Amino acid sequence: MAFVAFLIKRLLQAVLVMFVISLIGFSIQDNLGDPLRELVGQSVSEAQREAMRDELGLNDPFLVQYGRFLGKAVQGDLGRSYFFKRPVLDVIGDKFPATADLVLGATLIIVLVSVPLGCWCAIRPRHWLSRIAMGASIIGISIPVFLTAIFLIYLFSVNLGWLASFGRGEHLVEIAPGWTTGFLTLDGLSHLILPSIALSSIMMPLFIRLIRSEMMEILEQDYIKFAWAKGLAARRVWFLHAFKNTLLPVITVGGVQIGTMLAYTILTESVFQWPGLGFMFIEAVTRVDTPLIIGYIIVVGLIFVVTNTVVDLIYTMVNPTVRLMGAAR
């Protein structure tokens, strides 16, 4: 019962968030530029452009335009992209699998590297590997993702010729209707590796440091000392007692960071010409494709709400003492 109430509450929150986002998106659209400029050649007359603006309804008062948008939006129609000439949600749906691949790839790399490395740095803070990891993470956190990406391309595709430098490759596997993934073929993987590393490079240092400091703090706690005193095996102390409690703040931060990750897909996808949501968004901004811009921010808002909900659910699983918001105490 508490669970259902929680979900309903979250659902209402999501609707509210998307409503507010659409309102903000709509009110800034006039400052994004003139979409007509991108639709016609430079020598087309102002009168001609004005006529098209009328046709598109861009000269209507704000409330009329917004009302029209809301009326369609509640029926699941966010309008048509000027550039793709197709419904906004179709375009976003087409681009989503590419971004999902990339985020999954980066997440895998982050988890597989930062968890062992963070633990190691906490357990053996003076070891040379720990010192290198700490030093490297400082450098990593201060290099912009754009530079990391270009460096990776020049090293691994231009000089060594091992990995592809752009796009998703040609051999993708369709795992569901309209949903393709590059994880299942060599060609797909060779295209995925560099962008995933570039994207993970942003979050990696943060997670290594977070896991390290949390775990160091926990290793100092009394119950760990008792565990040692009880004569438990080192592995059991570290990975069962200490690590499990290290995870709590890591999950919270991780949930928030997924949002940041989506923001960084914009940069990573542009550098690698990755046909996903981030690249679509930055292109839409330069083309003043307002329906697509607003559609994107609404969908991203939804993703935020959904991931936060999922994080909260996982949280209760890891730590049963924490109750869902709104649940009976």
Next chain:
Amino acid sequence: MTFTLKSAATGALMACAVAVGADVAGVAPADAKTLRMAYDADPVSLDPQEQLSGGTLEMAHMVFDPLVRFTQDMAFEPRLAESWERIDDTTMRFHLREGVTFHSGNPFTAEDVVFTFNRMKKSPDFKGLFEPFEAAKAIDDYTVDLITTEPYPLVLNMATYIFPMDKEFYTGTDENGKPKDIIIKHGDAFATSHESGTGPFVVTAREQGVRVEFTRFADYWDTESPGNVTEIIFTPIKEDPTRVASLLSGGVDYIKPVPPNDLERLGNDPNVNLVTMGGTRIITLQMNQKRVEAFKDPRVRQAIVYAINNAGIVDKIMKGFGTVAGQQSAPGMVGYNPDLTPRYDLAKAKALMKEAGYEDGFSVTMMTPNNRYVNDAKIAEAVAAMLARINIKVDLTTLPKAQYWPEFDVRAADIMMIGWHADTEDSANYTEFLTMTPNADTGFGQYNAGNYSNPKVDEMILQSQTMVDLEARAALLQDVERILYDDAAFVPLHWQNLSWAARKGVHIEDIVNVMDFPYLGDLVIDD
């Protein structure tokens, strides 16, 4: 057989691509030559009349053929028109090539040219260019007359824009009940995603913004073309460093454009075939006489031209990848006046300011885009610093192009930047848009943010529009450039150069041109 595509039906699209792939491999595996290419953007539509832009024309030269086209030295070359003759002052007769087929299998006739012309007159983007034309008339199956309202000197220039479309194919209604020949700029239209041209390549798959695949048209009429490319995979790569890296890593065979910073590196690479060429897009600054009283004084405008070291800008900021300009018309164009050289002379600039009574200078605002022209924002910063030396304080704002154009439309700053390429490849076009007296009814001076107005210039340009004596017309247009130069009507900076790069063995040097519409049908790739 023509492949019709619907972007929504990805499944069908994949099937098409697979079928075609198998087909090509089956017919001539030994001769199959694939060109993988990357431009900075892909065409917005498969309709050659939807948008007047470089991307559209590049596509049109692959999938369609024009009546005539420019050669590398700007002469006219017969394509679907084999020959032409002037019947009278207002009529040009074109004799069409026989035995040409469209991708759909329909034969090409004069009716298709008439259909194409009439559709052009309805296209929001092209009808302005075709304003001087009254009608296209089919005389017989292979003869067509283009009739202008007044004697018109640029009939052949405009014929390079006529890419005959398959009348039968584009007639009728599509599955949504809309006419197949409709042009919709912001919604789905049949011609946006379906094509039947006569060109060397057939579009076999297209995912907008991601890739376009082309296969050579088996029944292509031009059997004398040296071109040996059987398949093209076109991927847009927006980021400059990624595009260059893709060429260097072998991911693609041919790229455009090459960023100025990488020119030296690619030029020195023994495995790269780099081709550069002077372009015709002029970059200028306009000084608004309506907003600034001082700009009404020609001496002040001259002082500004003298104070701006445009040779230095080309050298330092453009890394030599531009041609220093003293006028609008680029070398090789009819109105190009060789006497009008760039002028940079700081002492003279200071003297002129003193003479005009502005020795102590004044303050102005300046606005330029920051992602429209090569290094636009850096150029603007340099100009602001140069003007400080004659005591003109510049308050500079740079904006992304999407936000810049609305500001430009309302003339939001005292000095504004504008680049121009003449769609007609003719000198008069620059003046018509940039320096004639602004007039909302005629559309002249639409991009004249300087509000420069000289009745003499207006009159000369109007006169040039109906002169069919091309020599006298050239002399007249050169005089126009002279007047604009003496008046310092605007600040000429440079013409942007063009650049292409391919791996060795891909002979792009033979197929590129100053309009930047590479004729890929004629591209030769070595074994």
